[in-house]
Amino acid sequence: MRxxxxxxxxxxxxxxxxxxxxxxxxxxxxxxxxxxEDWQCCGASVAKSVSKExxxxxxxxxxxxxxxxxxxxxxxxxxxxxxxxxxxQKAREDTAxxxxxxxxxxxxxxxxxxxxxxxxxxxxxxxxxxxxLKGIRALPYYGCLITRPxxxxxxxxxxxxxxxxxxxxxxxxxxxxxxxxxxCGGTLILSREKVAxxxxxxxxxxxxxxxxxxxxxxCPLCHFMLDAKQRAVERESGEKINLPVLYITQLxxxxxxxxxxxxxxxxxxxxxxxxxxxxx
Amino acid sequence: MAMIKKKGRINELRLGLRIAxxxxxxxxxxxDAVLLFKLLRRGKLS
Numbered sequence: 001m002r003x004x005x006x007x008x009x010x011x012x013x014x015x016x017x018x019x020x021x022x023x024x025x026x027x028x029x030x031x032x033x034x035x036x037e038d039w040q041c042c043g044a045s046v047a048k049s050v051s052k053e054x055x056x057x058x059x060x061x062x063x064x065x066x067x068x069x070x071x072x073x074x075x076x077x078x079x080x081x082x083x084x085x086x087x088x089q090k091a092r093e094d095t096a097x098x099x100x101x102x103x104x105x106x107x108x109x110x111x112x113x114x115x116x117x118x119x120x121x122x123x124x125x126x127x128x129x130x131x132x133l134k135g136i137r138a139l140p141y142y143g144c145l146i147t148r149p150x151x152x153x154x155x156x157x158x159x160x161x162x163x164x165x166x167x168x169x170x171x172x173x174x175x176x177x178x179x180x181x182x183x184c185g186g187t188l189i190l191s192r193e194k195v196a197x198x199x200x201x202x203x204x205x206x207x208x209x210x211x212x213x214x215x216x217x218x219c220p221l222c223h224f225m226l227d228a229k230q231r232a233v234e235r236e237s238g239e240k241i242n243l244p245v246l247y248i249t250q251l252x253x254x255x256x257x258x259x260x261x262x263x264x265x266x267x268x269x270x271x272x273x274x275x276x277x278x279x280x
Numbered sequence: 281m282a283m284i285k286k287k288g289r290i291n292e293l294r295l296g297l298r299i300a301x302x303x304x305x306x307x308x309x310x311x312d313a314v315l316l317f318k319l320l321r322r323g324k325l326s
Contacts, residue, residue, distance in 0.1 A: 267324060
């Protein structure tokens with residue numbers, strides 16, 4: 001499995017632990033990657049409010065690079081993934097755009113979760129597990145961007161199961177969570193903080209009611225909201241939550257027996273130490 | 281569609297700080313400062 005890896009801004013900043021755990025996991029799982037040379041921000045939801053041309057040019061530039069490399073794109077960030085899927089969709093519908101970009105073919109854009117769940121597969125992961133996470137209850141949270149507006153591969157948009165399969169592959173028990181595709185409010189945190197904290201608070205408080213050992217995510221923005229903003233939600237609601245939030249790559253890395261330091265687990269704001277001690 | 285020439289890297293932190301500063305004064309200045317410090321200590325701000 002060979003992919004052109006597009007990290008996006010988050011994986012080099014606030015989600016550096018997502019990148020660390022992904023890179024640590026890639027080789028054992030047979031994922032060969034090459035980082036997009038001289039990549040730039042995809043514009044996410046911000047560029048659209050500035051210029052339509054900019055919001056299309058930014059992801060289009062990455063498509064052109066992927067076409068030249070003759071590789072498909074792999075994106076761990078859900079926001080980058082959706083932005084690139086939008087330009088792919090536009091290119092499929094508009095042959096003039098394909099000509100203007102001089103694309104020989106339209107590269108595929110895959111989210112890391114799809115690569116792990118489908119291309120690698122739960123069975124292959126189970127075979128590599130060194131420390132089964134028996135007795136650990138992991139609550140999967142997808143957020144809104146992984147499945148909407150475009151579904152994740154063949155997954156249901158309302159009830160995706162990719163993460164549950166991966167959690168089971170580690171030996172942990174996935175916790176059924178009705179709020180798993182609700183929005184965490186991440187994109188509103190700067191413009192409408194109260195609304196964002198309310199949305200995030202609903203996710204965290206409902207998750208807490210199910211008493212999981214950890215929340216598992218595959219989106220940098222969701223991780224930031226659920227982990228870094230957990231104190232702010234506690235302050236607003238007056239209730240202690242104290243739930244560790246792990247990237248799916250970190251959970252898989254722990255099960256594969258990889259070094260915790262290489263998985264970036266020490267970078268989380270809500271400590272996962274009690275959980276990790278149970279696993280050891 | 282003409283490809284826009286790249287002039288520099290867009291940085292999410294700079295964008296965020298610019299928006300945060302434009303909403304002066306911040307609603308929770310102390311908590312925001314603590315969070316910023318924690319993120320810095322954990323190497324999460326590039």
